[in-house]
Amino acid sequence: MKTLKKISLLALSIVLFSSCYSEAVVEETYVDPEPTITLGELMSNYELWYVDIERTRGNGYIPFLQTAFTVSFRNGNLFANNNLVGIGDAGNGFGSTIGYYDTFNYELEISHDVNGYYRFEVDQLSSNEIRLYDTSSNLSYVLVGYQRNSFDYDLVFYDNIHYFLQEYITWEKIYTSEYGAINEFDNENFVQFLPGGGDGNFQSSQDPKGTHIENIYWDYTGIYNIDNVPGTNYRKYLTLDYDYLGNEYFELDVLDDRTIELYHNASGTVYRFRGKGFIQYKGTNKLRESKATIEKQMVKISNF
Helix, strand or coil: CCCEEEEEECCEEEEECCEEEEECCEEEEEECCCCCCCHHHHHHHCCEEEEEEEEEECCCCCHHHHHCCEEEEECCEEEEECCCCCCCCHHHHCCEEEEEEEEECCEEEEEECCCEEEEEEEEEEECCEEEEEECCCCEEEEEEEECHHHCCHHHHHHHCHHHHHCCEEEEEEEEECCCCCCCHHHHCCEEEEECCCCCCEEEEECCCCCCCHHHCCCCEEEEEEEEECCCCCCCEEEEEEECCCEEEEEEEEEEECCEEEEEECCCCEEEEEEEEEECCCCCCCCCCCCHHHHHHHCCCCCCC
16 A cells, blocks of 8 residues: 655646746655554454455465465464354354464464465455455455354355365264155165265265264265255255265255254155264365365256
């Protein structure tokens, strides 16, 4: 940002008949008002900064930003929520400490515990939006500021639900409604959602409830898709495409960060599954992708 502006008026030379005169250069210098808030104050004014992956620009990625759902800048300490499970509760909502930061004018320096040192140029896009630009990699990330009590945690869950499903080693069935027609999915007690190819692969098992994770035998495999439900951001369609066995369709709701509910369209049965074997991400072993990238990667299932 420029704080100094100069205005110069070119010398005017006017010739009238045989007379001439010149007007000397007039130069006026003034200084813009100083910013009322420093970069450090701006970044700490918002408790959570959501990493808007959809607005990332450049090739490659910065690991600790590509992993995080939110980052927080608190008294020189850098925090991140790398998991959806526990977000809002872990570290009083800030997540885990992942490094340190400092600000100088319009630059941000970060020393990450694992990824090392980064220096960013910071542009303020709006009252609660900033862009971090890494000149060394030509990458930029947009962060959107929120307070913890006004952050829409539910929307973050649904907007990133494929990552949420992968944060447990498996999901164990804990409830089957008494109503609904008998169907083959009644017999399946475990479902595992695997990363890869966007929405990627899944496995399911008919082992008895309570079976230890390491002892589960996966009876079926296939690919799964997650699709939007028109008119709402707080429900999704889930399609399980079994290898050689056809598809199963569900409406998917998140009840809490450990429990999901599946409504089986064909039978009218409701199932609930609980996450088992939480996988904690610490900054390098899970990278978020834009929706466009996921769309290109995944094997699309025709389900309607």
